[in-house]
Amino acid sequence: MSNFTAGAPGSIATFGRAVRQFLAVFLLILTTALIATPQAAKAQDYRFKSVNIDGNVRVDSATIINYLGIQSGQSLSGGELNAAYQNLIGSGLFESAEITPRGNVLDVRVVEYPTVNRIAIEGNKRLKDDALFTVVRSQPRLVYNPTLAEQDAAALVEAYEVGGRLAATVTPKIIRRSDNRVDLVFEVTEGKVVDVERLRFVGNRAFSDRRLRSVLETKQAGLFRTFVKSDTFVADRIEFDKQSLTDFYTARGFVDFQTVSVASELARERDGVFLTFRIQEGQQFSFGRFAVTSEIPNLNPAPYQRLIKIRSGRSFNPAYIDAAITRMENKALKDGLDFVRVEPRVIRNARERTIDVNFVLVRGPRVFVERIDIEGNTTTLDRVVRQQFRSVEGDPFNPREISHSADRIRALGYFEDVQVETREGSSPDRVIVDVDVEETTTGALTLGLAYSTNDGPGINLGYTQTNLLGRGQTLSFNINTVAEEQSYVFGFTEPFLFGRDLKFDADIGHRTTTNSTQQYKTVRDTFSPSIEFPLSERGRLGLRYRILNTKLSETSPDSSRLVTKDEGERLDNSFGYFYSFDSRRSKIDEDISYVVRFTQNFGFNDTDPFMRATGFMGAQASIFDDLVQVRAIVEGGAVKVYNDGETKITDRFAQNTRIMRGFENFGVGPRDLNAPNQDSLGGNFFAVLRLEADFPIGLPEEYGISGGLFLDTGSYWGLDDTAGGPTGAACPVADCTVDDDFYLRSVIGFALYWDTPLGPLRFNFTKALKKKDYDVEEPFELTISTKF
Incomplete structure (x- = not known):
């Protein structure tokens, strides 16, 4: 108790001092806060x-x-x-x-910001200013926008990437001028073209890399990488290639095929890309059983069963189903049955790897075409596009026919892009067809050099406009000159005369031939108008009138009497018809393509009436998984002069290497062996059979080189006058009769095809199997490759 009382005053004093210190600090902080807070609020x-x-x-x-x-x-x-x-x-x-x-x-x-005084692109060589300025949105006399300039630079880089120059860079820069103006300059560093150095596949078992590469639009860089643009890496082309692979496999029964990924690896030098397609083929299926059933009362399915035309056991191909459906729906329309649709119902048998198809005839919705709207055709007239539609406003709506119309519009070649879509019209049973097109260039000016072992070197100059004034008309003019022949041809075509499927053609031509072998000169002037119209989906008939003025001159004294007696000028007038049947005009039955053409003309000249007829039949098919193309062609002709008249040498058929290979031009047929020139006289008749097969020869596909074998057999024969011999001299032998009988000639040959940047070349190496002693062979020929 006493200790506590003694220590109390010190403890209380210490506690009091602590309290006072605390209160002083608290008041200082509070004062500072009160002073600072109003000042901060006032500053903001x-x-x-x-x-x-x-x-x-x-x-x-x-x-x-x-x-x-x-x-x-x-x-x-x-x-x-x-x-x-x-x-x-x-x-x-x-x-x-x-x-x-x-x-x-x-x-x-x-x-x-300154005003853009002018815009320039510098450093570009591969792409011209006109092409690059189409993607630049910055404009002179407008305010400079740096964001827009950067976007323009990116668009220019993209234009170079499309051309395969992935290393291209574009830098926008400004040059200050007076009055707050600037020049906007895009500095371009083009870099090198990036080629596809290697194109390979992973996961393919049924087809080799070589076979799959032939399917793609993208190609490996090859011998002509400087000229060939398909071996340039274009990223946008990959999607198209993936679809091409899918179509290729699906058409061969691999219904589960898919492209898993596409990997691209840039070479160290940044001038090449290695592309790898990783694919998954799946199993291959074939067609099983087929049936046709009807869900429409009183519609007998039996007639439609015959239209399937698909063989069980062949590899599954959706195109065959499509063709069968088209045939069935076309038959329904011909029978007056509108709104009939064919639904393919597929049954997949995984164990047997077959696909059964039941074609069911059903009644489609009663929907009509309300109208067809066309947009984007700034040059081409609406009617040119509408002419490709078989359906018009008010007709029953057929989706398949609309799709075929879209294909026909694309095939015109007038448009860069064609989109055809449908939408609901003013009511649920009305459909509006929207056609959106993008115009493209339809005029072409060509200037080329040509060479043939028969005709020698030559120049070709031509101009063709396939959409004249947006009317769908074709105007063409061609000049061809070779060592011994010059021709000038002017042509005009109206494909839809009077708004109908009536084709009008008019040709004016002049041709001069100086035949050094035969030693005479011919001049032909022609005017030939014609009209042509369809008889069926694949067949067309035409009528033609022709005026032909022919002049034979500059014959040699050493020529045969049968040549010199025809010297002079003659005017022919003829009227005739021509018929053609081409399976390629329709997508149905694509396994074999076949063409038939027949022409017959009746006319009169300065002396006698005459008849001239020619025929052509050809078929082509692909075998061994489309690796080999085989063709068979039969061609022939006949000419006849009535009233005991005689054909002239300019009327008769003269052999050339386009019809029968292995011999020089005029190398086959009746020949006057008793004349000094031993002139070839041609024949009133000819018939030739050509059998061909084209196939790869093992070289890299990107080289564009393939091979072929062919066999030609045929003959030229028949003369109205066989009394030959030299001109103006007695016959050196007792009998100068020319042998004009039918003698069969046969030639076997090997062809080398070379798809060069200058055009498809063909090298023929031939050996005559059967010939006459006087026939003139040509064991080698270089020409332009053509197909029928």
Whole structure:
């Protein structure tokens, strides 16, 4: 008790001092907070009575205030003032801006973006200015926009990438000029073309890499990488190639095929790409059983069963189903049955790997075509596009026919892109067909050099316009000159005369031939109008009138009497018809393509009436999984002069290497062996059979070189006058009769096809198996490759 009483005064004093110190610190902190807080709030609040704007020349002050979003007397925080600054910069009108509060006045100073004086592209060599400026959106006399300039640079880089130059760079720069103007310059570094160095596949078992590469549009870089553009890497082409692979496999029964991925690896030098397609083939299926059933009362399916035309056991191909459906629906339309649709119902047998198909005839919805709208055709007239539709406004709507119409529009070649879509019309039973097209160039000027072992070197100059004035008409003019022949041909075609499927042609031609072998000259002037119309989906019939003026001159004294007696000029008038049947005019039955053409003309000349007829039949098929193409062609002709008249040498058929290979031009047929020139006289008749097979020969596909074998057999024969011998001299032998009998000739040969950047060349190496002693062989020939 005493200890406690003695220590109390010191303890109380110590406690009192601590309390006083605490209170002093607390009051100091509280005072500081009370003083500082009002000052901070005051620094962030602004109120202006006026806004002073400086530096603007083109932009009105009221527009700047509008971008600021500041009202007179409005109270603004520091954050709102910063937002006003961002709005001003974000307008894209000013290169820089400065906002300074000064009492009740807000000073705004701006520097406007300059005006573009001119735009230039520098450093470009591979792509011309005209092509590049189409993707540039910046324009002279408008305000310079750096964001837009960067977008233009990116678009220019993309244009180079499409051409395979992945290393191309484009840098936009400005050059300051007076009066706040700039020149906008895009500096281009093109870089090298990136070629596809290697194109390989992973996961393919049924087909080799070589076979799959032939399917793709993209090719490996080969011998002519400098000229061939298909071996240039284009990223956008990959999607097309993937679809091509899918179509290839699906058409061969691999219904589960898919492209898993496509990997591209850039070479170290950045001038090449290694492409790898990783694929999954799946199992191959074939066709099983077929049936046709009807869900339409009183519609007998039996007649439609015969239209399937697909053999069980062959590899599954959706195109065959499509063709069968087309045939069935066409039959229904011919029978007057509208709105009949064929639904293929597929049953997949995984164990047997077959696919059964049941074609079900059903009643489709009663939908009609309300109208056809065409857009994008700035040059081509609407009627040119509408002529490709078999359906018109008010007809029953057939989706398959609309799809075929779209294919026909694309086949015209007038448009870069064609999109045909349908949408609901004014009511659920009405459909509007929208056709959106993008025009492309339809005129072509050609200038080329040619060489043939028969005709020698030559020049070809031509101009063709396939869509004259947007009317779908064709206008052409061609000049061809070789060592011994010059021709000039002018042609005009109207494919839809009077708005109907009636084709009108008019040709005017002049041809001069100097035959050094035969030693005479011929001049032919021709005028030939014709009309042509369809008899069926694949067959067409035409009527033709022709005026032909022929002049034979400059015969040699050593020529046969049968040549010199025809010297002079003659005018022929003839009227005839021509018929053609071409299975390629329809997508149905594509396994074998076959063509039949027949022409017959009746006319009169200065002396006697005559008849001239020619025929052509050809068939082509692909075998061994489309690796080998086989063709068989039969061609023949006959000419006859009535009233005991005689054919002249210019009337008769003369052999040439386009019809029968292995012999020189005029190398086969009746020949006057008793004349010094031993002239070839041609024949009133000819018949030739050509059998061909084209196939790969093992070289890399990108070289474009393949081979072929062929066999030609036939003959030229028949003369009205066989009394030959030299001109103006007695016959050196007792009998100068020319042998004009039928003698069969046969030639076997090997062909080498070379698809060069200058055109498809063909090298023929031949050996005559059967010939006459006087026939003139040609064991080698270089010419342009053609197909029927």
